[in-house]
Amino acid sequence: MIPKSGPRIREMHITPIAIVDPPLLNAAGLHAPYALRTIVELVTDDGISGISEIPGTTAIDAALALARNLLIGRDVFQLNQIRRVLENHFGTDSAAERGLSPWDQRKLVHIFSAIEVACMDIIGKVTNRPVVDLLGGKMRDAVPFSAYLFYKYEGAGGPLEFGTEPNARGWPAARQAAALDPVGIVAQAKAMCHEFGFQSIKLKGGVFEPQQEVDAMFALHREFGPDRSAGAVPLRIDPNALWTVETAIHYGKQMEPILEYLEDPVRGQANMAEVRKALKTPLATNMCTTSFEDIPNSIAIGAEDIILSDHHFWGGLRASMTLTGICATFGRGLSMHSNSHLGISLAAMVHLGAALPHLPYALDTHYPWQSDEVIVGGRLRFENGAVAVPTEPGLGVELDRDALAALHQNYLACGLTKRDDEIEMQKVQPGWTFQAVRW
Numbered sequence: 001m002i003p004k005s006g007p008r009i010r011e012m013h014i015t016p017i018a019i020v021d022p023p024l025l026n027a028a029g030l031h032a033p034y035a036l037r038t039i040v041e042l043v044t045d046d047g048i049s050g051i052s053e054i055p056g057t058t059a060i061d062a063a064l065a066l067a068r069n070l071l072i073g074r075d076v077f078q079l080n081q082i083r084r085v086l087e088n089h090f091g092t093d094s095a096a097e098r099g100l101s102p103w104d105q106r107k108l109v110h111i112f113s114a115i116e117v118a119c120m121d122i123i124g125k126v127t128n129r130p131v132v133d134l135l136g137g138k139m140r141d142a143v144p145f146s147a148y149l150f151y152k153y154e155g156a157g158g159p160l161e162f163g164t165e166p167n168a169r170g171w172p173a174a175r176q177a178a179a180l181d182p183v184g185i186v187a188q189a190k191a192m193c194h195e196f197g198f199q200s201i202k203l204k205g206g207v208f209e210p211q212q213e214v215d216a217m218f219a220l221h222r223e224f225g226p227d228r229s230a231g232a233v234p235l236r237i238d239p240n241a242l243w244t245v246e247t248a249i250h251y252g253k254q255m256e257p258i259l260e261y262l263e264d265p266v267r268g269q270a271n272m273a274e275v276r277k278a279l280k281t282p283l284a285t286n287m288c289t290t291s292f293e294d295i296p297n298s299i300a301i302g303a304e305d306i307i308l309s310d311h312h313f314w315g316g317l318r319a320s321m322t323l324t325g326i327c328a329t330f331g332r333g334l335s336m337h338s339n340s341h342l343g344i345s346l347a348a349m350v351h352l353g354a355a356l357p358h359l360p361y362a363l364d365t366h367y368p369w370q371s372d373e374v375i376v377g378g379r380l381r382f383e384n385g386a387v388a389v390p391t392e393p394g395l396g397v398e399l400d401r402d403a404l405a406a407l408h409q410n411y412l413a414c415g416l417t418k419r420d421d422e423i424e425m426q427k428v429q430p431g432w433t434f435q436a437v438r439w
Helices: 058-071 079-090 108-127 170-176 182-196 210-224 245-255 269-278 292-301 317-329 343-355 401-414 421-428
Strands: 009-020 034-044 049-055 142-144 147-150 201-204 235-238 259-263 283-285 306-309 333-336 386-388
Touching (some): 009 401, 034 058, 034 401, 142 343, 147 182, 182 210, 245 259, 292 317, 317 343, 343 386
Parallel strands (some): 201 235, 235 259
Antiparallel strands (some): 034 049, 142 386
16 A cells, blocks of 8 residues: 655656757767757645656656556655565666666666656655755765866857857857867867866767877876966876776876876776776776676775766665765775766756765766756856755756757657667768777
């Protein structure tokens, strides 16, 4: 029998949207002109609305639709019961279901994270507390993020204020410009850091042969290194597991003097452990240790030093708090992974980041690359590379329903059903194929 002590779910709205995405390059190919997200809204029997945002595919949207009948009438406070109901219907995810591509393809973690965040948004509104307080309380007033650099082709799309006008300067111009070599990457970094105040920098690698990407890292070090009056900016690179062990050790040793950490240079825990033994630089991952079932072997063989969590893929905000406790127990650092996202996901990341007991590394975010928004009041602001923790009840953001309708029309018009960077890359380089290990 469904408990009736708290607000119950009366409606569940599932809205797939498509947001403008620049032609960013990565190990799996090329970003399409649109990235897919799904907005979930729960409405209680007393009219309180809670929202969430997750990566979108037609498969995930169909699963959410199936979940609707399981969730109607459920008490939003009973999140353990809600998860059990979803597990009984969909089964539990295995690590193998993540797939070989750089993004996560598991179903249950997507679905439950969407439901949990929306429920916690409602719970916060009912209790008149921000979500960070539901996670144990605020440890910091603002959450730092890192500049996330990409090799890219020219263009970015988006409205005029994001730099499609011919005479744009600064970040609007850099967002539109090609960046295919060290000079382009440094220009991109300078513009992004100036615009948003980021205090650390990450380069998405796995695009060109390793020496070219290492050269870009040393070019960043020359621009942002210890000779700067404000001090050195921490640098990271993520080859997305495309390197062999030998390549990772060879180039990893070159970069030891300049890296804060090296993210996923190789594929799999065993290979990561081998590289970790050979390098002084800490290794981070969002690919080899991506679920709780992965952790025992990770600890046993020493696969990484830092886990890059993501509440969309680890099963929600509370599961991410569990993860931080495990990391502390076994001497692992914790930071946060990102994908193309809007303000609802960013707000959830900020609440989680504010609740973490320790936050030694700035979090990843794609947000500067996006130009669309689906929340009232427009885009969230960065000050000195950080986002202030919302103080309003719940997530502290609300749906802009006109923007939601427009972005849903984008989805209907664009024809995309899932992310496939390989197909997009083949439009530029016919015959190009994704390779799990390339160099």
